[in-house]
Amino acid sequence: xxxxxxxxxxxxxxxxxxxxxxxxxxxxxxxxxxxxxxxxxxxxxxxxxxxxxxxxxxxxxxxxxxxxxxxxxxxxxxxxxxxxxxxxxxxxxxxxxxxxxxxxxxxx
Numbered sequence: 697x698x699x700x701x702x703x704x705x706x707x708x709x710x711x712x713x714x715x716x717x718x719x720x721x722x723x724x725x726x727x728x729x730x731x732x733x734x735x736x737x738x739x740x741x742x743x744x745x746x747x748x749x750x751x752x753x754x755x756x757x758x759x760x761x762x763x764x765x766x767x768x769x770x771x772x773x774x775x776x777x778x779x780x781x782x783x784x785x786x787x788x789x790x791x792x793x794x795x796x797x798x799x800x801x802x803x804x
Contacts, residue, residue: 722792
């Protein structure tokens with residue numbers, strides 16, 4: 697993790713056919729007291745356009761032992777999805793992530 701935004705997932709489509717970004721799981725269990733991590737999801741809404749923030753949320757301190765992971769739900773998309781993270785407080789940690797994308801086979 698870094699103090700600047702770091703892209704952890706990016707899918708830029710050259711197609712104009714809608715697909716489903718099927719989501720993500722992120723394990724925040726390495727977080728400790730005093731840590732702050734931001735997670736941002738951005739999309740492109742036109743071909744070749746700028747990234748637009750779709751959602752952003754911050755997490756503080758150690759996460760609950762019985763639920764240390766978060767999930768990003770499915771998002772319909774055409775032109776691209778990007779997930780970025782940054783850590784602005786605490787000792788820098790590594791966050792394990794898993795991403796799921798469902799595409800239209802042969803077309804995307």
